[in-house]
Amino acid sequence: MPSPILVVAEEREGKLNKVSFELLGAARRLAEGSSGGVMAALLGSGLEALAPALGHYGASRVYLVDSPALAQYSPEAYAQALVGLVQKIKPEVIFLSATSRGRDLAPRLGAKLGVVVASDCTDFTLQDSGRLLITRPIFAGKALAQVRLKGTPQIATLRPNIFPPLSPETSRTAAIEKITVEGATARAVTKEVKKAAAGKKDVAEAEIIVSGGRGMKGPENYHLLEELAEALGGAVGASRAAVDAGWRPHSDQVGQTGKTVTPKLYVACGISGAIQHLAGMKTAKYIVAINKDPEAPIFKIADYGIVGDLFEIVPLITAEAKKLKSYQ
Numbered sequence: 001m002p003s004p005i006l007v008v009a010e011e012r013e014g015k016l017n018k019v020s021f022e023l024l025g026a027a028r029r030l031a032e033g034s035s036g037g038v039m040a041a042l043l044g045s046g047l048e049a050l051a052p053a054l055g056h057y058g059a060s061r062v063y064l065v066d067s068p069a070l071a072q073y074s075p076e077a078y079a080q081a082l083v084g085l086v087q088k089i090k091p092e093v094i095f096l097s098a099t100s101r102g103r104d105l106a107p108r109l110g111a112k113l114g115v116v117v118a119s120d121c122t123d124f125t126l127q128d129s130g131r132l133l134i135t136r137p138i139f140a141g142k143a144l145a146q147v148r149l150k151g152t153p154q155i156a157t158l159r160p161n162i163f164p165p166l167s168p169e170t171s172r173t174a175a176i177e178k179i180t181v182e183g184a185t186a187r188a189v190t191k192e193v194k195k196a197a198a199g200k201k202d203v204a205e206a207e208i209i210v211s212g213g214r215g216m217k218g219p220e221n222y223h224l225l226e227e228l229a230e231a232l233g234g235a236v237g238a239s240r241a242a243v244d245a246g247w248r249p250h251s252d253q254v255g256q257t258g259k260t261v262t263p264k265l266y267v268a269c270g271i272s273g274a275i276q277h278l279a280g281m282k283t284a285k286y287i288v289a290i291n292k293d294p295e296a297p298i299f300k301i302a303d304y305g306i307v308g309d310l311f312e313i314v315p316l317i318t319a320e321a322k323k324l325k326s327y328q
């Protein structure tokens with residue numbers, strides 16, 4: 001077992017991201033049965049109250065890197081702080097999340113430490129040599145590459161919603177160590193963070209996504225998807241065609257140049273299934289496609305396909321979902 005394994009937890013607006021717990025689940029799987037060896041780093045300012053939860057989800061030690069300089073995420077300051085921590089605890093493996101923050105931070109950390117990074121990993125196995133064999137999709141998901149990393153630490157970003165977290169146990173506790181690191185300052189200062197509309201779920205984190213493409217015909221029709229998403233407790237996504245047309249914000253775009261999502265359910269409405277779209281959603285657990293063209297490529301990867309007019313079908317599904325909800 002490579003030890004120790006360091007997980008870089010992510011905090012947003014005073015809460016730990018679900019993916020932090022998934023990283024811990026993956027690290028625990030790697031640490032196999034051992035009670036030690038999984039460390040978590042929590043960077044920010046005033047995050048003390050969040051640290052115990054990382055223990056409940058499998059960290060045996062939490063390094064709280066708390067500094068006013070880390071209050072706002074900055075790749076420069078965060079990478080510098082992490083380098084300080086890594087030099088202190090010398091982990092063999094570091095897991096970050098393949099979220100926008102993890103994708104930003106991991107290469108910078110790798111460059112500072114002089115090691116390569118495997119990004120967007122969907123699986124790994126431990127080889128007899130103690131090195132990881134990592135699986136990651138390449139060519140927009142058309143192929144899976146298996147890679148071995150040279151050097152130590154082995155750094156990987158893990159795709160959200162793939163690795164199951166442990167069920168939390170309050171009896172599982174972590175030693176919490178507050179550490180200060182030198183030089184965690186940034187030349188660029190974040191002045192303002194613009195939030196998405198209140199209550200709007202981020203597609204990258206949603207377990208259910210109802211997505212619409214060019215087949216929606218215009219922005220005025222997306223209320224149909226919003227109603228279905230609300231009935232199912234999910235978020236609304238979009239294809240690039242819909243985003244390029246200005247119907248939906250770029251933050252909703254799923255695909256190669258948008259977000260990579262792995263929800264439990266992905267409902268594609270009026271989306272043809274171009275390779276660049278599939279690159280962002282083909283690892284969803286269940287895919288439902290609604291398209292009036294029976295030859296649409298999306299049907300090749302859909303678990304359930306409905307050939308028909310989405311303007312008739314979506315309201316019917318919404319009505320059924322609402323009925324089911326009212327029985328619960």
Ligand SMILES: Cc1cc2nc3c(=O)[nH]c(=O)nc-3n(C[C@H](O)[C@H](O)[C@H](O)COP(=O)(O)OP(=O)(O)OC[C@H]3O[C@@H](n4cnc5c(N)ncnc54)[C@H](O)[C@@H]3O)c2cc1C
Nearest residue numbers: 213214215239240241255256257258270271272277292310
């Ligand atoms: C470098 C690069 C990066 C890209 N990145 C992305 C990306 O990140 N994400 C992305 O999505 N795309 C991306 N694209 C674009 C991609 O190639 C496609 O052009 C895009 O995904 C098409 O979007 P769409 O499926 O909504 O539209 P279309 O391909 O036009 O499909 C619309 C579908 O709606 C169906 N339809 C029409 N009316 C109805 C109706 N009433 N009921 C039911 N079905 C109906 C049609 O049958 C059709 O299948 C990228 C392209 C390039 C070159």
